[in-house]
Amino acid sequence: MINRARLVAEFLEMVRISSPSKREGRMAKRLAATLEEMGVSVEEDDAGRKVGGETGNLLARFPGTVPGAPPLLLCAHMDTVVPCETVTPRMSGDVVKTDGTTVLGGDDKAGIAAILEALRVLRDDAIPHGPIDVLFTICEEYGLLGAKHFDVGRLRARSGLVLDVDGVSELVTRGPAANKLDVVVHGLEAHAGVCPEQGISAIKVASEAIAAMRLGRLDAETTANLGLIEGGLATNIVPNRVRVRGETRSLSLEKLEAQSQHMRECFEHAAARHRATVAGREHTARVEARITRDYERLEVRDEAPIVRLMTRAAANLGKPFATRATGGGSDANVFGGRGLEIANLACGMREIHTVNEWVDVKDIVTTAELLVEAVRLNAG
Numbered sequence: 001m002i003n004r005a006r007l008v009a010e011f012l013e014m015v016r017i018s019s020p021s022k023r024e025g026r027m028a029k030r031l032a033a034t035l036e037e038m039g040v041s042v043e044e045d046d047a048g049r050k051v052g053g054e055t056g057n058l059l060a061r062f063p064g065t066v067p068g069a070p071p072l073l074l075c076a077h078m079d080t081v082v083p084c085e086t087v088t089p090r091m092s093g094d095v096v097k098t099d100g101t102t103v104l105g106g107d108d109k110a111g112i113a114a115i116l117e118a119l120r121v122l123r124d125d126a127i128p129h130g131p132i133d134v135l136f137t138i139c140e141e142y143g144l145l146g147a148k149h150f151d152v153g154r155l156r157a158r159s160g161l162v163l164d165v166d167g168v169s170e171l172v173t174r175g176p177a178a179n180k181l182d183v184v185v186h187g188l189e190a191h192a193g194v195c196p197e198q199g200i201s202a203i204k205v206a207s208e209a210i211a212a213m214r215l216g217r218l219d220a221e222t223t224a225n226l227g228l229i230e231g232g233l234a235t236n237i238v239p240n241r242v243r244v245r246g247e248t249r250s251l252s253l254e255k256l257e258a259q260s261q262h263m264r265e266c267f268e269h270a271a272a273r274h275r276a277t278v279a280g281r282e283h284t285a286r287v288e289a290r291i292t293r294d295y296e297r298l299e300v301r302d303e304a305p306i307v308r309l310m311t312r313a314a315a316n317l318g319k320p321f322a323t324r325a326t327g328g329g330s331d332a333n334v335f336g337g338r339g340l341e342i343a344n345l346a347c348g349m350r351e352i353h354t355v356n357e358w359v360d361v362k363d364i365v366t367t368a369e370l371l372v373e374a375v376r377l378n379a380g
Protein backbone atom coordinates (compact mmCIF):
# COMPACT_ATOMS: atom_id res chain seq x y z
CA MET A 1 0.00 0.00 0.00
CA ILE A 2 1.11 3.56 -0.71
CA ASN A 3 2.67 5.16 2.36
CA ARG A 4 1.35 8.71 2.10
CA ALA A 5 3.51 10.13 4.91
CA ARG A 6 6.67 8.61 3.41
CA LEU A 7 5.80 9.94 -0.05
CA VAL A 8 5.08 13.46 1.24
CA ALA A 9 8.27 13.61 3.33
CA GLU A 10 10.37 12.54 0.36
CA PHE A 11 8.64 14.96 -2.04
CA LEU A 12 9.17 17.90 0.36
CA GLU A 13 12.80 16.95 0.83
CA MET A 14 13.40 16.75 -2.93
CA VAL A 15 11.76 20.10 -3.76
CA ARG A 16 14.09 21.75 -1.22
CA ILE A 17 17.10 20.49 -3.24
CA SER A 18 17.77 23.18 -5.83
CA SER A 19 18.35 21.53 -9.21
CA PRO A 20 18.25 23.89 -12.20
CA SER A 21 19.36 22.43 -15.53
CA LYS A 22 23.09 21.52 -15.53
CA ARG A 23 23.16 21.79 -11.72
CA GLU A 24 21.41 18.55 -10.83
CA GLY A 25 24.44 17.25 -8.86
CA ARG A 26 22.90 17.27 -5.37
CA MET A 27 19.64 15.83 -6.63
CA ALA A 28 21.49 13.04 -8.47
CA LYS A 29 23.49 12.17 -5.34
CA ARG A 30 20.31 11.96 -3.28
CA LEU A 31 18.58 9.75 -5.87
CA ALA A 32 21.59 7.48 -6.41
CA ALA A 33 21.79 6.89 -2.63
CA THR A 34 18.06 6.14 -2.48
CA LEU A 35 18.20 3.67 -5.38
CA GLU A 36 21.28 1.96 -3.94
CA GLU A 37 19.49 1.55 -0.59
CA MET A 38 16.87 -0.36 -2.58
CA GLY A 39 19.59 -2.79 -3.58
CA VAL A 40 20.38 -1.82 -7.18
CA SER A 41 23.53 -0.32 -8.63
CA VAL A 42 23.22 3.05 -10.33
CA GLU A 43 25.01 4.02 -13.52
CA GLU A 44 25.71 7.62 -14.46
CA ASP A 45 26.34 8.26 -18.17
CA ASP A 46 28.58 10.89 -19.77
CA ALA A 47 25.73 13.28 -20.70
CA GLY A 48 26.82 15.66 -17.92
CA ARG A 49 30.26 16.07 -19.46
CA LYS A 50 28.75 16.58 -22.91
CA VAL A 51 26.41 19.37 -21.78
CA GLY A 52 28.80 20.94 -19.28
CA GLY A 53 26.68 19.98 -16.26
CA GLU A 54 27.32 18.57 -12.80
CA THR A 55 26.01 15.07 -13.43
CA GLY A 56 24.89 12.70 -16.16
CA ASN A 57 21.64 10.75 -16.48
CA LEU A 58 21.09 8.07 -13.81
CA LEU A 59 20.02 4.57 -14.82
CA ALA A 60 19.08 1.81 -12.35
CA ARG A 61 18.05 -1.65 -13.56
CA PHE A 62 15.75 -3.47 -11.14
CA PRO A 63 15.69 -7.21 -11.76
CA GLY A 64 12.29 -8.80 -12.33
CA THR A 65 10.78 -11.35 -9.97
CA VAL A 66 8.68 -13.00 -12.70
CA PRO A 67 10.70 -14.96 -15.28
CA GLY A 68 10.00 -13.84 -18.84
CA ALA A 69 7.98 -10.74 -17.90
CA PRO A 70 8.64 -7.82 -20.25
CA PRO A 71 10.83 -4.97 -18.93
CA LEU A 72 9.25 -1.57 -18.37
CA LEU A 73 10.89 1.89 -18.38
CA LEU A 74 9.96 4.50 -15.76
CA CYS A 75 11.50 7.91 -16.44
CA ALA A 76 11.42 11.41 -14.93
CA HIS A 77 13.76 14.41 -15.08
CA MET A 78 15.88 15.78 -12.23
CA ASP A 79 16.18 19.41 -13.35
CA THR A 80 13.67 22.22 -12.84
CA VAL A 81 13.15 25.62 -14.41
CA VAL A 82 14.18 28.76 -12.52
CA PRO A 83 13.68 30.54 -10.14
CA CYS A 84 14.48 27.59 -7.87
CA GLU A 85 17.36 28.73 -5.62
CA THR A 86 15.76 28.21 -2.19
CA VAL A 87 12.41 26.53 -2.55
CA THR A 88 10.32 26.84 0.63
CA PRO A 89 7.39 24.45 0.34
CA ARG A 90 4.19 25.39 2.20
CA MET A 91 1.69 22.64 2.86
CA SER A 92 -1.94 23.17 3.76
CA GLY A 93 -4.15 20.10 3.76
CA ASP A 94 -3.15 18.08 0.71
CA VAL A 95 -1.86 21.04 -1.29
CA VAL A 96 1.81 21.99 -1.50
CA LYS A 97 2.81 25.44 -2.84
CA THR A 98 5.86 27.67 -2.47
CA ASP A 99 6.25 31.01 -0.69
CA GLY A 100 5.64 32.64 -4.08
CA THR A 101 9.27 33.50 -4.88
CA THR A 102 10.24 30.29 -6.70
CA VAL A 103 8.75 27.48 -8.71
CA LEU A 104 7.88 24.38 -6.67
CA GLY A 105 9.72 21.92 -8.89
CA GLY A 106 6.81 19.48 -8.82
CA ASP A 107 7.82 19.44 -12.48
CA ASP A 108 9.28 16.91 -12.27
CA LYS A 109 9.80 15.91 -8.65
CA ALA A 110 6.17 14.79 -8.41
CA GLY A 111 7.05 12.23 -11.10
CA ILE A 112 10.20 11.15 -9.29
CA ALA A 113 8.32 10.85 -5.96
CA ALA A 114 5.64 8.66 -7.59
CA ILE A 115 8.27 6.36 -9.13
CA LEU A 116 10.24 5.95 -5.88
CA GLU A 117 7.10 5.28 -3.83
CA ALA A 118 5.91 2.71 -6.38
CA LEU A 119 9.29 0.93 -6.23
CA ARG A 120 9.07 0.77 -2.43
CA VAL A 121 5.53 -0.61 -2.49
CA LEU A 122 6.55 -3.31 -5.01
CA ARG A 123 9.33 -4.35 -2.64
CA ASP A 124 7.46 -4.00 0.69
CA ASP A 125 4.35 -5.82 -0.52
CA ALA A 126 6.36 -8.40 -2.51
CA ILE A 127 4.32 -7.68 -5.64
CA PRO A 128 5.50 -9.82 -8.56
CA HIS A 129 6.97 -7.72 -11.39
CA GLY A 130 9.12 -7.83 -14.49
CA PRO A 131 12.45 -6.00 -14.89
CA ILE A 132 12.17 -2.22 -14.35
CA ASP A 133 14.55 0.32 -15.87
CA VAL A 134 14.47 3.52 -13.84
CA LEU A 135 15.92 6.53 -15.65
CA PHE A 136 16.35 9.99 -14.13
CA THR A 137 17.46 12.48 -16.78
CA ILE A 138 19.20 15.85 -16.69
CA CYS A 139 18.46 19.03 -18.68
CA GLU A 140 14.92 18.17 -19.82
CA GLU A 141 14.05 21.84 -19.38
CA TYR A 142 17.13 22.77 -21.39
CA GLY A 143 16.31 21.40 -24.83
CA LEU A 144 15.74 17.79 -23.68
CA LEU A 145 19.54 17.52 -23.71
CA GLY A 146 19.83 14.72 -21.16
CA ALA A 147 17.52 12.44 -23.14
CA LYS A 148 19.19 13.40 -26.43
CA HIS A 149 22.58 12.34 -25.05
CA PHE A 150 21.26 9.11 -23.49
CA ASP A 151 22.01 5.84 -25.29
CA VAL A 152 18.67 3.98 -25.39
CA GLY A 153 20.64 0.82 -26.25
CA ARG A 154 21.45 0.63 -22.53
CA LEU A 155 17.79 -0.03 -21.69
CA ARG A 156 16.30 -3.50 -21.46
CA ALA A 157 12.81 -2.01 -21.82
CA ARG A 158 11.34 -1.24 -25.26
CA SER A 159 8.28 0.45 -23.77
CA GLY A 160 7.40 2.48 -20.74
CA LEU A 161 6.35 5.77 -19.23
CA VAL A 162 7.77 9.21 -18.84
CA LEU A 163 6.10 10.93 -15.87
CA ASP A 164 6.25 14.59 -16.79
CA VAL A 165 2.97 16.33 -17.48
CA ASP A 166 0.32 18.20 -15.52
CA GLY A 167 -2.98 16.65 -14.50
CA VAL A 168 -3.68 13.21 -13.07
CA SER A 169 -5.07 9.90 -14.39
CA GLU A 170 -4.23 10.95 -17.93
CA LEU A 171 -1.79 9.66 -20.50
CA VAL A 172 -0.33 11.97 -23.13
CA THR A 173 0.06 9.92 -26.28
CA ARG A 174 0.37 12.66 -28.91
CA GLY A 175 2.78 15.57 -28.92
CA PRO A 176 4.18 17.87 -31.60
CA ALA A 177 7.44 17.63 -33.48
CA ALA A 178 9.42 20.86 -33.23
CA ASN A 179 11.77 22.80 -35.48
CA LYS A 180 14.22 25.44 -34.29
CA LEU A 181 14.78 28.52 -36.42
CA ASP A 182 18.00 30.55 -36.23
CA VAL A 183 18.13 33.51 -38.62
CA VAL A 184 20.84 36.11 -39.14
CA VAL A 185 19.86 39.15 -41.22
CA HIS A 186 22.82 40.94 -42.80
CA GLY A 187 22.35 44.60 -43.72
CA LEU A 188 24.96 47.23 -44.40
CA GLU A 189 26.63 49.50 -41.87
CA ALA A 190 26.58 53.28 -42.37
CA HIS A 191 26.68 56.49 -40.35
CA ALA A 192 23.08 57.17 -39.35
CA GLY A 193 23.39 60.96 -39.66
CA VAL A 194 25.94 61.47 -42.44
CA CYS A 195 24.96 58.85 -45.04
CA PRO A 196 22.05 56.60 -43.97
CA GLU A 197 21.21 56.06 -47.66
CA GLN A 198 24.44 54.07 -47.92
CA GLY A 199 23.26 51.63 -45.27
CA ILE A 200 20.73 48.81 -45.05
CA SER A 201 19.09 48.46 -41.65
CA ALA A 202 19.05 44.81 -40.62
CA ILE A 203 16.60 45.80 -37.88
CA LYS A 204 14.15 47.20 -40.44
CA VAL A 205 14.48 44.09 -42.61
CA ALA A 206 13.86 41.82 -39.62
CA SER A 207 10.90 43.96 -38.51
CA GLU A 208 9.21 43.71 -41.90
CA ALA A 209 9.79 39.96 -41.96
CA ILE A 210 8.33 39.50 -38.49
CA ALA A 211 5.35 41.80 -39.19
CA ALA A 212 4.43 39.63 -42.17
CA MET A 213 4.83 36.35 -40.27
CA ARG A 214 2.06 34.09 -38.95
CA LEU A 215 2.94 33.47 -35.29
CA GLY A 216 1.30 32.22 -32.10
CA ARG A 217 -1.44 29.61 -32.37
CA LEU A 218 -1.89 28.81 -36.04
CA ASP A 219 -4.43 26.01 -35.67
CA ALA A 220 -5.37 23.29 -33.18
CA GLU A 221 -2.12 21.41 -33.78
CA THR A 222 0.42 24.06 -34.86
CA THR A 223 2.18 26.90 -33.03
CA ALA A 224 5.06 29.26 -33.82
CA ASN A 225 7.09 31.72 -31.78
CA LEU A 226 10.06 34.04 -32.12
CA GLY A 227 11.64 34.15 -28.68
CA LEU A 228 15.02 35.88 -28.99
CA ILE A 229 16.23 38.89 -30.93
CA GLU A 230 19.57 40.65 -30.75
CA GLY A 231 21.35 43.12 -32.97
CA GLY A 232 22.61 46.62 -33.52
CA LEU A 233 25.59 48.45 -32.04
CA ALA A 234 24.59 52.08 -31.39
CA THR A 235 21.80 54.54 -32.18
CA ASN A 236 24.04 56.40 -34.65
CA ILE A 237 24.91 53.34 -36.73
CA VAL A 238 22.62 51.79 -39.33
CA PRO A 239 22.65 48.21 -38.01
CA ASN A 240 24.25 45.59 -40.24
CA ARG A 241 23.31 42.47 -38.29
CA VAL A 242 20.30 41.05 -36.41
CA ARG A 243 19.90 37.53 -35.11
CA VAL A 244 16.39 36.16 -34.51
CA ARG A 245 15.68 32.78 -32.96
CA GLY A 246 12.38 30.97 -32.70
CA GLU A 247 10.53 27.71 -33.09
CA THR A 248 7.51 26.10 -34.60
CA ARG A 249 5.71 22.93 -33.48
CA SER A 250 3.00 20.81 -34.97
CA LEU A 251 1.34 17.44 -34.58
CA SER A 252 1.39 17.38 -38.40
CA LEU A 253 4.80 17.07 -40.10
CA GLU A 254 3.41 18.69 -43.29
CA LYS A 255 2.23 21.73 -41.34
CA LEU A 256 5.56 21.85 -39.49
CA GLU A 257 7.48 22.00 -42.77
CA ALA A 258 5.06 24.51 -44.32
CA GLN A 259 5.31 26.87 -41.34
CA SER A 260 9.12 26.54 -41.23
CA GLN A 261 9.32 27.52 -44.90
CA HIS A 262 6.86 30.38 -44.36
CA MET A 263 9.08 31.81 -41.59
CA ARG A 264 12.20 31.50 -43.74
CA GLU A 265 10.47 33.12 -46.73
CA CYS A 266 9.25 36.09 -44.69
CA PHE A 267 12.89 36.93 -43.98
CA GLU A 268 14.03 36.28 -47.56
CA HIS A 269 11.23 38.38 -49.09
CA ALA A 270 11.89 41.26 -46.70
CA ALA A 271 15.63 41.11 -47.45
CA ALA A 272 15.01 41.19 -51.21
CA ARG A 273 13.19 44.53 -50.87
CA HIS A 274 16.16 46.31 -49.29
CA ARG A 275 19.19 47.53 -51.25
CA ALA A 276 21.69 50.38 -51.24
CA THR A 277 24.20 51.66 -53.78
CA VAL A 278 27.59 52.69 -52.43
CA ALA A 279 30.30 54.01 -54.81
CA GLY A 280 28.53 52.52 -57.79
CA ARG A 281 28.19 49.10 -56.21
CA GLU A 282 24.78 47.64 -55.37
CA HIS A 283 24.27 45.89 -52.03
CA THR A 284 21.29 43.78 -51.01
CA ALA A 285 20.23 42.61 -47.56
CA ARG A 286 20.97 38.95 -47.04
CA VAL A 287 19.54 36.21 -44.83
CA GLU A 288 21.19 33.13 -43.37
CA ALA A 289 18.44 30.88 -42.03
CA ARG A 290 19.06 27.59 -40.26
CA ILE A 291 16.11 25.32 -39.56
CA THR A 292 16.81 22.18 -37.54
CA ARG A 293 14.60 19.48 -36.05
CA ASP A 294 14.55 19.94 -32.28
CA TYR A 295 12.64 16.78 -31.47
CA GLU A 296 10.32 14.29 -33.08
CA ARG A 297 6.59 13.88 -32.77
CA LEU A 298 5.14 11.76 -29.97
CA GLU A 299 2.60 9.39 -31.43
CA VAL A 300 1.35 6.33 -29.57
CA ARG A 301 -1.73 4.56 -30.94
CA ASP A 302 -4.69 4.03 -28.61
CA GLU A 303 -4.36 0.27 -29.28
CA ALA A 304 -0.68 0.23 -28.27
CA PRO A 305 0.16 -2.17 -25.41
CA ILE A 306 1.38 0.68 -23.12
CA VAL A 307 -1.97 2.50 -23.51
CA ARG A 308 -3.94 -0.69 -22.95
CA LEU A 309 -1.80 -1.43 -19.87
CA MET A 310 -2.51 1.97 -18.28
CA THR A 311 -6.20 1.80 -19.18
CA ARG A 312 -6.50 -1.58 -17.46
CA ALA A 313 -4.51 -0.38 -14.43
CA ALA A 314 -6.85 2.60 -14.00
CA ALA A 315 -9.94 0.41 -14.46
CA ASN A 316 -8.71 -2.05 -11.82
CA LEU A 317 -8.30 0.83 -9.37
CA GLY A 318 -11.65 2.38 -10.28
CA LYS A 319 -9.95 5.59 -11.46
CA PRO A 320 -11.04 7.69 -14.43
CA PHE A 321 -8.60 7.58 -17.31
CA ALA A 322 -8.10 9.26 -20.67
CA THR A 323 -5.47 9.77 -23.34
CA ARG A 324 -4.83 13.23 -24.75
CA ALA A 325 -2.54 15.39 -26.87
CA THR A 326 -0.21 18.14 -25.65
CA GLY A 327 1.52 21.12 -27.25
CA GLY A 328 4.61 20.55 -25.14
CA GLY A 329 7.68 18.40 -25.70
CA SER A 330 9.24 16.01 -23.18
CA ASP A 331 11.83 13.25 -22.97
CA ALA A 332 9.08 10.98 -24.35
CA ASN A 333 9.40 12.72 -27.74
CA VAL A 334 13.11 11.88 -27.84
CA PHE A 335 12.72 8.25 -26.78
CA GLY A 336 9.67 7.76 -28.99
CA GLY A 337 11.72 9.10 -31.89
CA ARG A 338 14.28 6.38 -31.15
CA GLY A 339 11.83 3.56 -31.40
CA LEU A 340 10.59 3.10 -27.84
CA GLU A 341 6.86 2.81 -27.26
CA ILE A 342 6.57 5.47 -24.61
CA ALA A 343 3.80 7.74 -23.34
CA ASN A 344 3.74 10.57 -20.82
CA LEU A 345 1.79 9.88 -17.63
CA ALA A 346 0.33 12.86 -15.74
CA CYS A 347 1.78 13.00 -12.24
CA GLY A 348 -0.02 15.80 -10.38
CA MET A 349 2.05 18.89 -11.19
CA ARG A 350 -0.03 22.09 -11.70
CA GLU A 351 0.58 25.64 -13.01
CA ILE A 352 4.09 24.55 -13.92
CA HIS A 353 6.88 26.96 -14.88
CA THR A 354 5.36 29.67 -12.65
CA VAL A 355 5.85 30.72 -9.03
CA ASN A 356 2.21 29.69 -8.47
CA GLU A 357 3.08 26.05 -9.11
CA TRP A 358 1.36 23.58 -6.77
CA VAL A 359 0.58 19.92 -6.31
CA ASP A 360 -2.17 18.04 -4.56
CA VAL A 361 -0.54 15.14 -2.73
CA LYS A 362 -3.59 12.97 -3.48
CA ASP A 363 -2.66 13.18 -7.19
CA ILE A 364 0.90 11.91 -6.57
CA VAL A 365 -0.58 9.07 -4.48
CA THR A 366 -2.95 8.20 -7.35
CA THR A 367 -0.03 8.25 -9.80
CA ALA A 368 2.02 5.92 -7.60
CA GLU A 369 -0.97 3.58 -7.31
CA LEU A 370 -1.36 3.54 -11.10
CA LEU A 371 2.34 2.70 -11.48
CA VAL A 372 2.19 -0.18 -9.01
CA GLU A 373 -0.89 -1.64 -10.69
CA ALA A 374 0.58 -1.19 -14.18
CA VAL A 375 3.84 -2.90 -13.19
CA ARG A 376 1.89 -5.74 -11.57
CA LEU A 377 -0.31 -6.21 -14.66
CA ASN A 378 2.71 -6.00 -16.96
CA ALA A 379 4.16 -9.08 -15.27
CA GLY A 380 1.19 -11.01 -16.69
Ligand SMILES: [Zn+2]
Pocket residue numbers: 077107108140164165
Ligand atom coordinates in the same frame (compact mmCIF):
# COMPACT_ATOMS: atom_id res chain seq x y z
ZN1 LIG B 1 9.00 18.60 -16.87
